[in-house]
Amino acid sequence: MQAKKRYLVLFFAGVCLLLLFCFGGIHVPLSRRGLSRRHARTPHPGAQWRRSPGAVQPYSACEQDRNDDANDHISPRQKRDAIAGLFSGKHCRMESCFDFSLCERNGYKVYIYPHQKGEKMSESYQNILLSIEGSRFFTPDPDRACLFVLGLDTLDRDQLSPHYVHNLKAKVQSLPLWNDGKNHIIFNLYSGTWPDYTEDLGFDIGLAMLAKASISTEKFRPRFDISIPLFSKEHPRTGGERGYLKHHTIPPFRKYLLVFKGKRYLTGIGSGTRNALYHVHNAEDVVLLTTCKHGKDWQKHKDARCDKDNADYDKYDYREMLYNSTFCLVPRGRRLGSFRFLEALQAACVPVILSNGWELPFSEIIDWNTAAVIGDERLLLQVPSTVRSIHQDKILSLRQHTQFLWEAYFNSVEKIVLTTLEIIQDRLLQHNARSNLMWNSLPGGLFALPQYSTYLGDFPFYYAKLGFTAVIHVVTPLVSQSQPIMKLLAALAKSQYCAQVILVWNCDKPFPAKHRWPVTSVPVFVIEGESQVNPHPNPALLRCDYCSIYIVSVEVEFAFTVWRSFPDRIVGYPARSHFWDSNKERWGYTSKWTNDYSMVLTGAAIYHKYYHYLYTTYLPASLKTMVNQMSNCEDILMNFLVSSVSKMPPIKVTQKKQYKETMMAQVSDAPHSRASRWADPDHFAQRQTCMNKFANWFGTMPLVHSQMRLDPVLFKDQVSILRKKYRDIERV
């Protein structure tokens, strides 16, 4: 019994020892084995990175720079000078290949070489040159230019093309101002030819910048070259069509998910992706059609699928597919870019780009992820599941961005050219250049001029986006007689939103003595003569012409509260309308009382100060001189401008139809000369002419009709007058 117990105890002790061994002892050899494994020459592929708490040495950034003795390396000035020699050709950058001093001296002006007789020039290139000539950057004097544009057509450098200009190399070299291409920009749409379609232009461009379609990232010199979209010769020069999107659909899906209709290259460069499209085609919501029928000898390369493909191809209409699809495939062709890109953009069909290595159009400034799906040719088979996974909110946003970008930068040759020029200008402006936000949000970079201000809050467009608020600033150009002015001044100053009054004294008479001024709670400044209104942080601009002095204070007050809700539009009182006169085939102007309006008179209107700046800088001299000579139509022009920026009608507030009726009655000493101009039939005819001149320059009719006006909430309601805040408005 005793022995039994002893054995039992011994057995137990043995078990305990075994346990002990298992817990601690086995562990040691295990970990040793782990170590030895890591000592092996190559680690096991499954080995993991283990956090090492031991690294204590800093990588030493601070010390480093101190130790690199500041005076050791060569003078930075010499280094800068050396750059120009070091980096040319395919390493060109603005720093090394562009002469900034020309632009500093002359301002940003563009010169076009005269057209040489006998040189053929394609319609597209003519349009490009005409757009530059019509722009505010153009100068006819080469000595005053900063940028040079060739008079030789370089758009089509495909030797097999009818537009190919021969012997360009010699012609370019012989140009007197060529200067190895410094400060030149060369436009190109097509380069290279069958079979390899290289991006070689067939002549040495030297230090010139390249504005080229279908440019590849390998060839593209960042912040030097500009990628432009491929556009057809039918692309309108000015104006341009609006986007196809007229209204949203919720949910934002169209009949097809993804479509494509185009040529299939049986062999050669760019054939890979298009040959594989049939894998993804499902004939239901993903419709990708190709045809082999193109070129003379397609039968020779014809493959087994050609006949079926060709038959399917003819069953669908390209336009119908384009307008009824959520996404449109934009695969590379022989070259990287294709017409399909702009077509899809206009059709509000979100482009799915399959073109590896294509530097997208205006990639320097446009964030294409907002408007397109950038795919990878290697992942063609994933494309359907990728686009299916895109959330409908995102689709809604992508689609609107296609429309914004199309209308802001692509819908006419002029827009494409101006965008190109503005991008280069931004590079010259350096720290004053537009931010990405200005390029990528409404109304787009062409309407947001950075020379005005670099502060986003100074523009009427970004309040909501950045949560800014605005305050008022008043400018009143005046003509004569001081008494009504003083009345106005007193009235304006009462307005709680008025932060400052600036009088532009445009009159032969001397300015009234200061003691005769009314007592105001806001500062009043006087600018004599036709000087430029000085920039001031307060963005709202109340323009009061002479004839509108009698606008009572409450009306200003009310109009201003309205304007704060619509800072990017004109808010005014009397309204006018335009219509298409189909008999005379021209635009008509009417001041009759109608059920709608598309303009408000700017005699008394509130609009953002920025539009004032845009008016003076953006519009061409020709229109402004015309307005000045007639001393008429400036309000129409302003309405055109604002509507083309905002794409929206102006806003009419209160009942007021005309200035004169009430004014004449109220103030007896009003000068009849000015007031009577409204009755003048010539005056009216002039305005008619203006309308058509303006529409012609804008290339389209930007004005939009509205059927409503805004009144105070209790306007003419049968409630106690004491409850109404703007009771005086009803009395007018």
Place this chain on the structure above:
Amino acid sequence: MYASGKYSSRGPALIPRMKTKHRIYYITLFSVVLFGLIATGMFQFWPHSIESTADWTVDKRSVHDAPLMRLQVSSPIPERGDLSCRMHTCFDVYRCGYNPKNRIKVYIYPLQRFVDELGVPISSTGLSREYNDLLSAISDSDFYTDDVNRACLFVPSTDVLNQNSLRIRETAQALAMLPRWNKGMNHLLFNMLPGGPPDYNTALDVPRDRALLAGGGFSTWTYRQGYDVSIPVYSPLSADVELPERQPGPRRYFILSSQTAIHREYRAELERLKEENGEALLLLDKCSNLSHGAASARKRCYKGQVYDYPQILQESSFCVVLRGARLGQAALSDVLQAGCVPVILADSYILPFSEVLDWKRASVVIPEEKLSEMYTILKSIPHRQVEEMQRQARWFWEAYFSSMKAIGLTTLQIINDRIYPYAAQTYEQWNNPTVVKWSSVNSPLFLPLIPPRAPGFTAVVLTYDRVDSLFRVITEISKVPSLAKLLVVWNNQNKSPPEESLWPKVGVPLKVVRTKENKLSNRFFPYDEIETEAVLAIDDDIIMLTSDELQFGYEVWREFPDRLVGYPGRLHLWDHEMGKWKYESEWTNEVSMVLTGAAFYHKYFNYLYTYKMPGDIKNWVDAHMNCEDIAMNFLVANITGKAPIKVTPRKKFKCPECTAIDGLSLDQTHMVERSECINKFASVFGTMPLKVVEHRADPVLYKDDFPEKLKSFPNIGSL
């Protein structure tokens, strides 16, 4: 364990019968064994906690314990980086594949120490603290995978942050020895101090095949756009010094230069600027009387006066960041941290993360040549812009510069965005600081569109059982020219809608939808039957609206498709006594809401109301059977930042003959409840999104002395 259990159960009976000697022997044996067990257990688990307490000796051991790799002289050297590399040529995208989360997987190689044949290590510092932090951050992130076969991106554990501490040839050989190197495909190297004397290349000199380089100090000639990532040069002061955020605004100095390694030419030019502009400029240099070391990095001097660095940076509006031997400067990070606007003078420098960050909003870039004009250039920047930039600069630092973790994860996110561009972060997400995110709106219907009149609108009538009233409403609405379709939402589950033959005859399609539950939210459901953009929500008792009034409402909606367009307006007010919001239905001069008893709005808002309503508002509305209109007003105002539009003078829906029938409104408790709604919603939204306006929309010729028959909307109704 079983054995011991069995034994102890019998123990009390056994032990007393044993001899004392034996007993002592056994007890000792047990104690020893027990102690042994405990000690082993302790030993097993203790060391882990030692590691985390950062005992220096243990730390040192663990780094130096990394397996040793001996490089052969003849082992292969990778090619120099290929300048033409782009994602589509040098990156194997198949490794990343398609995944629903759109997230790349990153693998980190295990730590190794490389030595050459003589046993000399390839790097003088080994794994630096910063690189270790970076790798740790990656391994803690969503990007990390420990499965080498699932990885899309590989990060070597060989530290190449500072080229000066590397032996270039051997480092390259070490990289080539990595088991998955494969010509550097999908490998990511982090480098902050590239190049070395005398010419200081702007990219890492280590030959690296096709590996991606996240480098600090790229120039436009070495940076492969869309392939490499430009990263900041990390400043160790970021971790050491805490600078509290300062309110943006004017500072004591206008321009401050605090770098110590400035070329003498540039220093001379700065001195000249200082002479011209005096006190506005502060020009600091290293302190000559202080010994080198950690302390000297934190002091700057001007004419014997000592300043604390980086604290002094907070005293200036602009801070100069001049290029040194290298383009990338750690000072940039300090300057941003201080909320000082960096003035960057480094020609051809690719700014950190410039692929996604809009540096124009946070910095001023001036060509080196224009250093002498710096003062004038900076003076021309509007004050308010400077303030915005100060705020933005500080925010950039917090989000992207403050730690190695921030730098590492931002780099991975940028690469991730390239691989899944359709799921990439937006400009706003990258660039808008939280303050702006709160106050700004990104309207989902931002495009200025005036939809055509032709598609018309769909009237959605919510009804329970008031069939007579419903039929009258239908008859009235059917007179509106632009009505495209009628949709009756039958909210009564106990009763069936009347037979088809009993319904009034109308000229447009009429559909009845039966709901599963009597909920107010049903009115805002995005029914497939609604095919038009415009929706007119209307109650089954609103019969007083004239056809002109409705048609005009639709016309106004076309001009404001992103707003609620309704008839009677309501207002929210702040009750100072109670310290909360109050609902106001009096006829006031202002409007911030419109009732949805009859209102036009975009169908998109139906979808938002049903699927994107924040918090529990939807359930709350259904539970209380009230306030669905207030909720809709909140939702639309919050997402568009715009006020609703009140049209026509209409002030109330109740007509004289239907005074008391109205089930929901009228009494005092109703008002109290609606006030509660406003407070509740405001707290859920975290802000008061409603906007107050003082205008309403009327037809152009409203109340004009003009023949009524020539007006488009002569019968616009009354109060």
